[in-house]
Amino acid sequence: MKITAPGLATHLARKAEPLMLIRGDDPLLCEEAAAVARAAVLAGSGESRRTTVDQHFDWKAFYAEMHAPSLFSPRTLHELRFHGGRVGAVGGEILEQLCEAPAPHALLLVIAIGLERSVFESAWARAFEHHGLVVGVDRPEGRALHAWIRARMEARGLKPDAMAVERLAYCLEGNFLALAQEIDKLVVLRGDGGVTEEDLDDLLTDGSRFSVYAWVDACAAGTLAPALRILARLRDEGTEPILILWAVVREIRGLLQMATEREKGVALDRILAEKKVWSRRRPVVSLALKRLSAGALMTLLQQAARVDRIAKGRAEGAVWPELERLALRFCS
Numbered sequence: 001m002k003i004t005a006p007g008l009a010t011h012l013a014r015k016a017e018p019l020m021l022i023r024g025d026d027p028l029l030c031e032e033a034a035a036v037a038r039a040a041v042l043a044g045s046g047e048s049r050r051t052t053v054d055q056h057f058d059w060k061a062f063y064a065e066m067h068a069p070s071l072f073s074p075r076t077l078h079e080l081r082f083h084g085g086r087v088g089a090v091g092g093e094i095l096e097q098l099c100e101a102p103a104p105h106a107l108l109l110v111i112a113i114g115l116e117r118s119v120f121e122s123a124w125a126r127a128f129e130h131h132g133l134v135v136g137v138d139r140p141e142g143r144a145l146h147a148w149i150r151a152r153m154e155a156r157g158l159k160p161d162a163m164a165v166e167r168l169a170y171c172l173e174g175n176f177l178a179l180a181q182e183i184d185k186l187v188v189l190r191g192d193g194g195v196t197e198e199d200l201d202d203l204l205t206d207g208s209r210f211s212v213y214a215w216v217d218a219c220a221a222g223t224l225a226p227a228l229r230i231l232a233r234l235r236d237e238g239t240e241p242i243l244i245l246w247a248v249v250r251e252i253r254g255l256l257q258m259a260t261e262r263e264k265g266v267a268l269d270r271i272l273a274e275k276k277v278w279s280r281r282r283p284v285v286s287l288a289l290k291r292l293s294a295g296a297l298m299t300l301l302q303q304a305a306r307v308d309r310i311a312k313g314r315a316e317g318a319v320w321p322e323l324e325r326l327a328l329r330f331c332s
Helices: 007-014 025-044 059-067 091-099 117-121 121-131 142-157 162-172 175-190 195-201 207-221 224-236 241-263 268-274 279-291 294-311 319-332
Strands: 002-004 017-023 047-052 076-083 104-114 133-137 156-161 193-195
Touching: 002 007, 007 025, 007 091, 007 133, 017 025, 017 121, 025 076, 025 104, 025 133, 025 175, 047 133, 059 076, 059 104, 091 121, 117 121, 121 133, 133 207, 142 156, 142 162, 142 175, 156 162, 156 175, 162 175, 162 195, 162 279, 175 193, 175 195, 207 224, 207 241, 207 279, 207 294, 207 319, 224 319, 241 268, 241 279, 241 294, 268 279
Parallel strands: 002 133, 017 104, 017 133, 047 076, 076 104, 156 193
Antiparallel strands: none
């Protein structure tokens, strides 16, 4: 059977599952789904053994361990974690056998993070679907991401306004571990209660992450003096250039997609709505699209790629002067 992560707790409350496969790309979301599964199947009793599979993993020893009764518990949950890569022929065969003929008194939970999609078309994955439960863990996007942030904040006693949620979604989209950490910081620093966009700058201890996006906005708006001032502060604070590059490359790619649509004759308001550009950023994005063509943005992307190679030691040059040159061209 296949389900998605939001329905896991409800499903397990109705039916115990001795065989489960949790698959997804985000480590935090997968681990939180695994915590739900673990709590449900063990229900406060039983033993849990966790193993991360690597190239030296002994599958035959694991198969024997699955069939060996525990001296301390009537049932044991065996957790196998995969982080990228493939399962391999031997591993796939043993997992399929464990699905076809489950070990008595043993539960199996496989947590597959970042595996190629083709892996889940194999016989062992189909065996999990036929004999057990396959849980798909998807990254929420767009308004679903906003709902995820709001729900997580409210579960911790915070009451964010719409702009605070949008700011977090914009700054940390795609990095759920960072999102969870920033929300936890807010709880520690503020306790419960309301949270506004302004509170984020005042309360979050890692202000550099948000200064990075202030720099990106200054570049997009074409305001060179503020952009250079913010960049100098980021350098003085010891901000990693890779973090700055990640943010600016994401911005340039998004602008390039929108500029390409605009050059096809699509109205700007429609583009902003379809790309779900949040209200506070629409003036900045509009300024960038009126100033920069798709060709200019492609050149910017190529320049950013060169700065990235310098930051990683793959090309000669000094990264901070190159970031200044990137800002100069972005603002022109």
